[in-house]
Each structure stands twice: as C-alpha cells, then as structure tokens.
Amino acid sequence: MDKMPAWADAVLVPLISILIAAVLSALVIAALGMNPFEAFRLMVEGALMKSSGWGYTLYYATNFIFTGLAVSVAFHAKMFNIGGEGQAQIGGLGVALCCLFIPWPHWSLALIGATISAAAFGALWAYVPAILQAKRGSHIVITTIMFNFIAAALINYILVNILRPSGGMEPATATFPEAVHLPTFQDMFSTADNVLFRGSPANITFFIAILACIAVWLLIWRTRLGYEIRAFGHSETGAKYAGISPVRITVISMLISGALAGLMAINATMGEAERLVLNASEGAGFIGIAVALMGRSHPLGVFLAALLFGFLYQGGAELAFWANIPRELITVIQALVILFTGALDNFVRWPLERLFLATRKKGTA
Known part of the structure; x- marks a missing residue:
C-alpha cells in the first residue's frame, strides 16, 4: 500500500x-x-496582468517545457541528463544552418525543417554520453556536464570564426531571412483595434511545446518503448530478465532527451533572436531539471512547473526594474x-x- x-x-x-x-x-x-506583498504585486502585474507580460512569461515557459521534458524522459530511465544546456545550444546550431543555407519559401516549411534539424543536432550531442554510459559505464551526470562546456566552446568557435558575417563584430550569425521568421503572438492575436502581446517574443513555438507534452505522454504511457523505458528505470535487473536491452534503452532514452532539449532552440534562436547568438539557451537547460523535479516527470506537471518558472523569470525582471x-x-x-x-x-x-x-x-x- x-x-x-x-x-x-x-x-x-x-x-x-x-x-x-x-x-x-x-x-x-x-x-x-x-514589503513582500508589494513585491509580489509587482511580479503578478508585470507577468500576468497585461498581454505583453504574458507574452514574456509564455516565452520563458516554452523554453522550460522543452528542457523539462528532456530531463523527464531521462528520469524515467533513471538517468540524470544535466546536458540540456549544451544540447539546446547545439540544437541552435542546427536551426541556424537550416535557416541560413536552405532557401525556404515560407516559414511553415522552414519550421518543419528547423524542428527536424534542432532535434537531430540535440540528439547527436546526447549520443556520445549515452554510448559512454551504456557501453563503458561512464556516469551520465559527469559526461553530460562536460559536454555542456564542450558545446559552449564549439559554438563560440563557430560563431567567431565560421558563421560570423563578414565585417561583423558581434559573435553571432547573420539575421535569418524574413521568409523564415515565425509568427509571434502579436501577429497571431492582435486586431486592427487591439494590439496584444506588444513587443513580447512569444511565438508559435509555444504550441509546438504543447504538442511535445502530448507526444511524450503518449510515448511514455501508451507505447511499448515507453513501457520498456519505465521498466528499465524501475529495475534494470528485472528489465534484463524480461529481455529489455539496457544498452538500447539507455541510448534511445538519451537520444529522445537530447532531441527535446534541442527543440528549445526553435523558440530562442528561430522565434526570438532570429539568428544564432552566444548563450542562446540562457540557463534553460538547468532550469529544466527543477521543472522536471517539480512536475514529477509527468508532461502535465512539467507544463505547469514551466509556467511557474516563466512567471518567476518575467516577474523577477519586472521586480528588478521597478523596485x-x-x-x-x-x-x-x-x-x-x-x-x-x-x-x-x-x-x-x-x-x-x-x-x-x-x-x-x-x-x-
């Protein structure tokens, strides 16, 4: 009981x-x-009482949903993926290459391509720690932390020496072509008489994050692979006795986790900055750990916890500005x-x- x-x-x-x-x-x-009550009032007003505040809150929450889901999938296989930060940065590289070097005719097609590219690059960055854990017993916490630093150094080198526009001083790529700019909430929900979400970076990626929550729920609780992931997480010995390969589950779980972290780059790189910049993940990979813990590794819990941390980020910015x-x-x-x-x-x-x-x-x- x-x-x-x-x-x-x-x-x-x-x-x-x-x-x-x-x-x-x-x-x-x-x-x-x-006064703590006055501080809380400022946070609520700045994050929830106007559409622009909601836009920033949902923008941050979108990042945290992806990284929280990434950590959650690994948790179900009893692995602690602390590499979401690096996987998101490498996912941003995939988005940048996709948007800069493929002549997309419309943002919808570019979004599909960027989604595949971000997920693939994030999964690729999680693959080596996964293999090291599965084949060599190297602890996933240590290897993913190390790969965060490697990713940061790699992105820095690429932005300074390869993708920086000629004559540019900032370590960043050129702005993506206008055809691949994603619709913002201001574009989607404003009318001629009422402008909503003015100036906020919230964009269509928020709905992709919701779809990701649904997809993870279906995967973990409605598929054979999800059952094998959960069984392996509960008991590796029991899973091996049932014919479940530890190497296979370890690698697949980390690939899915890395792909989800990589998807965060759609929001931060393609949706907000519209170019690849240094530190585009802004610590969201680490916040995803807290989001997964608070959400009990369930997609609904992750969604609600991400909203809370989105509120803290935006409310905190307002509090620092006004107080x-x-x-x-x-x-x-x-x-x-x-x-x-x-x-x-x-x-x-x-x-x-x-x-x-x-x-x-x-x-x-």
Whole structure:
C-alpha cells in the first residue's frame, strides 16, 4: 500500500514546497527593506496582468517545457541528463544552418525543417554520453556536464570564426531571412483595434511545446518503448530478465532527451533572436531539471512547473526594474523553489506520509 495517495504526491507535496519557498523568499525580501506583498504585486502585474507580460512569461515557459521534458524522459530511465544546456545550444546550431543555407519559401516549411534539424543536432550531442554510459559505464551526470562546456566552446568557435558575417563584430550569425521568421503572438492575436502581446517574443513555438507534452505522454504511457523505458528505470535487473536491452534503452532514452532539449532552440534562436547568438539557451537547460523535479516527470506537471518558472523569470525582471531589488534575488527565489522541490523533497514528504498513515490507522481502528 502506498504511504499516501497519488494526488497528494503529485499536487500536495509540490504545493507545500512552493509555499515554504514563498515564505522564505518573503523573509529575504523583507530583510532587504521592501514589503513582500508589494513585491509580489509587482511580479503578478508585470507577468500576468497585461498581454505583453504574458507574452514574456509564455516565452520563458516554452523554453522550460522543452528542457523539462528532456530531463523527464531521462528520469524515467533513471538517468540524470544535466546536458540540456549544451544540447539546446547545439540544437541552435542546427536551426541556424537550416535557416541560413536552405532557401525556404515560407516559414511553415522552414519550421518543419528547423524542428527536424534542432532535434537531430540535440540528439547527436546526447549520443556520445549515452554510448559512454551504456557501453563503458561512464556516469551520465559527469559526461553530460562536460559536454555542456564542450558545446559552449564549439559554438563560440563557430560563431567567431565560421558563421560570423563578414565585417561583423558581434559573435553571432547573420539575421535569418524574413521568409523564415515565425509568427509571434502579436501577429497571431492582435486586431486592427487591439494590439496584444506588444513587443513580447512569444511565438508559435509555444504550441509546438504543447504538442511535445502530448507526444511524450503518449510515448511514455501508451507505447511499448515507453513501457520498456519505465521498466528499465524501475529495475534494470528485472528489465534484463524480461529481455529489455539496457544498452538500447539507455541510448534511445538519451537520444529522445537530447532531441527535446534541442527543440528549445526553435523558440530562442528561430522565434526570438532570429539568428544564432552566444548563450542562446540562457540557463534553460538547468532550469529544466527543477521543472522536471517539480512536475514529477509527468508532461502535465512539467507544463505547469514551466509556467511557474516563466512567471518567476518575467516577474523577477519586472521586480528588478521597478523596485530597488537586485535581479539576483530572483535567482535566490528560484533556488529556494528548487531546494524544496528537489533536494529537500523529503522535508515535506515524510510528515505528509506519517499524517496519511495515522489517518488510515484511525479509520481502521
């Protein structure tokens, strides 16, 4: 018998963790001499009370959905993919090559090509750590961390020495042709009388992220491969006894994980910057770890957790702009959320388990 209901594990534990993090964050804000309620009001107004704020919130959330899903797929195979940052950067290289060197007649065709290219480049960057884990026993955490640094160095070299336009000073590619520019939310939802999402980078990639959530759910819970991934994650010995190849599952899981991380580049590179720049992933690969932890590696949970972190990013930017609070404070708030939803998960879980067990004992007495 489970120590507590599934709904409590999926909803109650993360919710209480977020509330604890919020209380501690409020204490930090108060220590800096600002009213925590006023700070929260500024964050809500900046991120949720106007369409432009929603645009930025959804833009950040789109990045976190892809990287959160990437971490989640690896989690189901009991692997900790910390290489989402590098895989997203290499995915951006795939997007840039696709958009710069193929004469696409329309953005819809370019989007299909960029999606395939970003996924392929991200998967390719995850392939070597996967093989090292499967064939040599090299720990996936170590190899994926190392590949983040290799990816950053590789992108830096390519942008400075190969793809930088002639005469350009900035380490970035040329702007993509106008034909491949993706529709923004402002283009899609504004009318002649009402301009919505003014100036925000949210674009059609958000809907691709939703499709990715659905695809991952179908893969993990409705396919034979997904069953094999989950079985391998629960027990490698049992999976081998059932005829499931550890090498095959390790490699396939990491390829899917890397492809999902690579897809983030569609939003950041093709949708927002419309060119490849240094550090286009902006730490989203690491935030994806927290999103996957908070979302319990379920696509719906990942989607909701990504929205929360999107709110923190945009709300934090507004708070830093309008109040005398350093931008780094938002990093502290994010760290507190990660701390209680990840490292200190049992700090909330164990008391709840004892509470539910005590309730059951009283019910059966």
